[in-house]
Amino acid sequence: MNPFNRYLKTIWQIFKKDIRVEWRGRQGIPVMLVFALLIVFLFNFALQLSPDLQAELAAGLLWVALAFASTLGLNRSIASERENNALDGLLLAPVDRSAIFFGKSLSNFVFTFLVALILLPVFSVFYNQNMLNLRLIFIILLGLGSYTSLGTLLAVLSIQTRARDVLLPVLLFPLALPILIAAVESSRLVLGSHPVSDYQSWLFLLIAGNILFIGVGLLFFETILEE
Amino acid sequence: MPANTLTDMILGFSVxxxxxxxxxxxxxxxxxQEKRKASLKNRRNIA
Amino acid sequence: MINKPKLLTVFDILTALTLLGALALILFWTPVEITMGPVQKVFYFHVSAAWAGMLAFVAAGAAGAGYLITRKLHWDWVSLSAVEVGLVFGLIAILSGMIWAQPIWNTWWVWEPRLTTTAIMELIYLAYFILRSSLETPEKRARLSAVFAIISVITVPLTFFSIRLFRTIHPVVIAPGGGDSAFSMTPCMLRAFLISLGVFTILLVDLFWHRYRLAKLNYKNQTGEN
Known part of the structure; x- marks a missing residue:
């Protein structure tokens, strides 16, 4: 097998393992989903949103809910590797460590994306507008792609500390801010049926974020895990 | 006529x-504090 | 190590003198701005502090890379010292900016891109300190904080760009002057401004030097080296 196929296979195996763990334990997606819904309810009462204001804010609320909820999934996904020293086992495997990063990022990304897909119809009902929009889904793909790759790296970083998973949001939110701004703004413009030219700079920013954070992960994942 | 913002200026520089x-x-x-710690340690090393 | 090097004493005196000189220059020899009045004079130190803070954070990122390449702990002390001094300058920039904004725009806080980016940088580097405090072994602490310092410094341009783009879509209504530092500088003002930038850079190096000595001594005390 050539090295590239081997690399892809490693990523796939880690991804498959995470799906199996999720299927058996169901500790990631349901928790994220319920948490995201709770955030929606909390915001609704905390901000006393009037119906026409709600429509304007739906995109922002969606991203706040996703950003908060995904920290739970990210922490869970890395903490489960730490339990029973599964991470050590992974690291002992004769594979490129960046493949482990890609595998974990991929599963985190897919799980968070599933949560987003379930949230969309719910938001459509709550905020009385159709959010099952292919363009919006494309933006969610881009936004969550960079958010979860940065998140996976920082989750691995924070699990090494004494504070453990508590640290993740503090490290992740300020660094992910440009991604979240770009995601919120482009989602809002898409939902307001603006033409692509209005939000293409945000799309470029999201693509840049993907390249940057995947690159950063590739570069530093090994450094973070070395012992 | 410039605005009278002398107190704001003084506040700014004081901050x-x-x-x-x-x-x-x-x-x-x-x-x-670190110096004190260092000298304590030195004394212990000598003793 | 504990004894202060002579060069540092000389540098301290130089820093104090140039700082006082710049302050005198600004207070007595620069013209009063035509609409904003005396408060505009805060601008010289406000921008200089922001510049010094930015420089310190870039240095911290570079020192982080230095640590990861060489694995010499003194790079970690450089990084830590630069971040701490940078936080102080960032705080100065934010507070002096608020004091300037209050009489001019009648509000303490404007969501202006540079100001907001500085505030977010402060949050990022506060997180840097939380990260450090939660790691014990010096090598591991150095390694993980170096990674974080590097990631932080490369996201700063992205943050600034995104906030600026956000602002162009939602323009803030700012009454006089149009925007931040929208007044035109006379040659005399420009000279004072450039001198302030220089003086704050000297101040940054001086404070950094002291902080670095503290970091070194702290390490030696903890490991029992002499």
């Missing part, structure tokens, strides 16, 4: 100088 002063103070205090 700048004040923060610098507090930081220098904190550096001095921390350095003194």
């Amino acid at each position: 700048i100088i004040g923060i610098l002063f507090l930081y220098i103070l904190s550096l001095t205090l921390r350095f003194k």
Whole structure:
């Protein structure tokens, strides 16, 4: 097998393992989903949103809910590797460590994306507008792609500390801010049926974020895990 | 006629100088503390 | 190590003198701005502090890379010292900016891109300190904080760009002057401004030097080296 196929296979195996763990334990997606819904309810009462204001804010609320909820999934996904020293086992495997990063990022990304897909119809009902929009889904793909790759790296970083998973949001939110701004703004413009030219700079920013954070992960994942 | 913002100017410069002063103070205090620790350790090493 | 080097004493005196000189220059020899009045004079130190803070954070990122390449702990002390001094300058920039904004725009806080980016940088580097405090072994602490310092410094341009783009879509209504530092500088003002930038850079190096000595001494005390 050539090295590239081997690399892809490693990523796939880690991804498959995470799906199996999720299927058996169901500790990631349901928790994220319920948490995201709770955030929606909390915001609704905390901000006393009037119906026409709600429509304007739906995109922002969606991203706040996703950003908060995904920290739970990210922490869970890395903490489960730490339990029973599964991470050590992974690291002992004769594979490129960046493949482990890609595998974990991929599963985190897919799980968070599933949560987003379930949230969309719910938001459509709550905020009385159709959010099952292919363009919006494309933006969610881009936004969550960079958010979860940065998140996976920082989750691995924070699990090494004494504070453990508590640290993740503090490290992740300020660094992910440009991604979240770009995601919120482009989602809002898409939902307001603006033409692509209005939000293409945000799309470029999201693509840049993907390249940057995947690159950063590739570069530093090994450094973070070395012992 | 420029706006009369003399008090704001004084406030601004006091805050700048004040923060610098507090930081220098904190550096001095921390350095003194480390010095004390170092001399304690030296004495123990000699004993 | 404990004894202060002579060069540092000389440098301290030089720093104090140039700082006082710049302050005198600004207070007595620069013209009063035509609409904003005396408060505009805060601008010289406000921008200089922001510049010094930015420089310190870039240096911290570079020192982080230095640590990861060489694995010499003194790079970690450089990084830590630069971040701490940078936080102080960032705080000065934010507070002096607020004091300037209050009489001019009648509000303490404007969501202006540079100001907001500085505030977010402060949050990022506060997180840097939380990260450090939660790691014990010096090598591991150095390694993980170096990674974080590097990631932080490369996201700063992205943050600034995104906030600026956000602002162009939602323009803030700012009454006089149009925007931040929208007044035109006379040659005399420009000279004072450039001198302030220089003086704050000297101040940054001086404070950094002291902080570095503290970091070194702290390490030696903890490991029992002499």
